[in-house]
Amino acid sequence: MPSRAEVAYFGAGPAPLPTPVIEASARAFVNFEDTGLSLAEISHRSPTANKILADAKQALTTLYDIPDDYDIFFMQAGGTGEFSAACQNLVGCWIEQRRRKAVADLGEGKDDEVLARVKKEIENELKVDYLVTGSWSLKASQEATRLLGAKYVNVALDARKSDGNNKFGKIPAETDWKLTPKGSALTYMCDNETVDGVEFPSFPKSLEENDRIVVADMSSNFMSKKLDVSKYGVIFGGAQKNLGITGITVVIIRKSLLGLVPPPTFLHQLSDVLPTSGALPPIMFSFSTIAANNSLYNTLPVFNLYVATLVLQSLVTKFKTVSGQEEVADQKAKLIYDTLDSYPDLYHVVPDKNVRSRMNICVRIIAGKSEGKVTPDDAKEKTFLAGAEKRNLLGLKGHRSVGGIRISNYNAVPVENVQKLVEWLNEFAKSG
Structure with a gap:
């Protein structure tokens, strides 16, 4: 049997981890810092767990120079879960912005008029934009269609159509993209397509226009390149590529989005124009709920987070940024x-x-x-x-x-x- 040092592993995920992180994690799994307990056994609300969480956030902030007006939290269900969560939460933000504007324009107590106006705006203006450059962004767009209905999903770019063989492998010029002209509830991109080997070489210039809320799936190139976080509304990534092991997903989000949560009763009244599932996420997919509870609304897998924390801290020690x-x-x-x-x-x-x-x-x-x-x-x-x-x-x-x-x-x-x-x-x- 080969030793760990003799194996060169190039798997796409779960991916290799630094050997010192594996060794430290193994000790923590058996007996964390001589407490007599495995890190997998301690309470997720204990001081130990809270310190691990704080350390992870601090390391991320240092590495990416994350601005103060962004929040960091950890969820579960991987990048695929975030396909749903990002769509539902940000469509909800769009609706809440429209609802508040209608109340401001029409006045308090005009519930029927507000509802009618928002319904009309949904039918005529609501769109979510998707840049489909590979298998994962295709799945994300398909999930948006399942949640919202095809009417509200704009595939602004389908890279397969730029190639005669109907396969992924190119990103057409931005002049060929069909983004919603006046902006959308979100613009989704998968920064690196794991299956198809396609990566955006830089942040698209067209996404800097019209105050677009850019959602980037960085599951497979997270922590591998510099970012201007301020250009994104939401950045997310499953841990199992560059960050740690399966079981947690990191989310970096503009804080202003967290306050735009429409009342569930209002969303229920929109069901004749928009499926309730389109803007009302399950509580465990609610960005505002997870952020308000510092990632601890339910039982966060602390051991999984600890592995990611060690990876992040090792990067800070070695590279600073x-x-x-x-x-x-x-x-x-x-x-x-x-x-x-x-x-x-x-x-x-x-x-x-x-x-x-x-x-x-x-x-x-x-x-x-x-x-x-x-x-x-x-x-x-x-x-x-x-x-x-x-x-x-x-x-x-x-x-x-x-x-x-x-x-x-x-x-x-x-x-x-x-x-x-x-x-x-x-x-x-x-x-x-």
């Missing part, structure tokens, strides 16, 4: 892409060069190219994966929906493991 980790991520990605590009007749990187993910490198081993199209060689891919496994290079098989090879270059993958993979890529290419 996230820009240091960004440099390492870029270095590793360059090593891999430069090697793949050296053998264009064997390795075909799936996405366009200008949107290549630094975290999830999707590649096919090909039999040849003809008229711009590539022919994957399944037999060679199986041989490559078998050879990689013999060398303890694990987790390289592509997602079941697209096949091929996927190299996940998360933060805890050390440079030396990338170098081992590069050696195998070179050896395989030269073996004929």
Whole structure:
């Protein structure tokens, strides 16, 4: 059996963790700081749990320089749960803004007139915008359609339509996007598409217009690059890529959004124009509820949070800010892409060069190219994966929906493991 040090793991998630974090977490799971209790056993409302929570928030604030007018909290249900939560909460914010404006214009006690006006505005103006650049943003848009109905969902960009083969791999020019002209309840983007290997190279300029409330899923590139947090309304990410283990989701949110919660009774009265599920989240998906209770409305998995806290604190100790980790991520990605590009007749990187993910490198081993199209060689891919496994290079098989090879270059993958993979890529290419 190989030791941990002998294995280079490139799985897409759950992802590798720094070995010191694993070792410290193992001790805490058995006996946390000589208390005689596992960290999985202590109360989520204890001083110990509250300190872990505070430490996590402090480290995040330091790494991302999060402004004072933003809140940080932790939820459950992963990024997929946030597909629903973000949609429901922000549609609720939009409705509450309209309700308050109607009350201000029409006066108190005009409940029927206020209701009629908001209903009309919902029918004529409510939209949620989705930038569909890969499998995860597609799922997010489909969830919005399930909750709200297709009428209210605007797919402002479907990247598959920019390619003749109806596959993801490009992000069309912003001039081709069909954003709701006067703004929407939210504009959703998946900053890095884990399945398809597509990453936004920078924050889109068109999203800085019309006071758009940008919701970014950063599950798979969280803590890997610098951010101007002030450009986003909501940033969320499942922990199991760059932050920790499954079971928690981090949310960074503009505080002003937390106060815009419509009365449930008002939402019930809108049911003939908008499904109640569209703007009334379950209590555990209510951003305002979770924030008001400091992530402790229900039993927060403290051990899972502790793992993330150790990861965050290690980044602070090593780099001070996230820009240091960004440099390492870029270095590793360059090593891999430069090697793949050296053998264009064997390795075909799936996405366009200008949107290549630094975290999830999707590649096919090909039999040849003809008229711009590539022919994957399944037999060679199986041989490559078998050879990689013999060398303890694990987790390289592509997602079941697209096949091929996927190299996940998360933060805890050390440079030396990338170098081992590069050696195998070179050896395989030269073996004929």
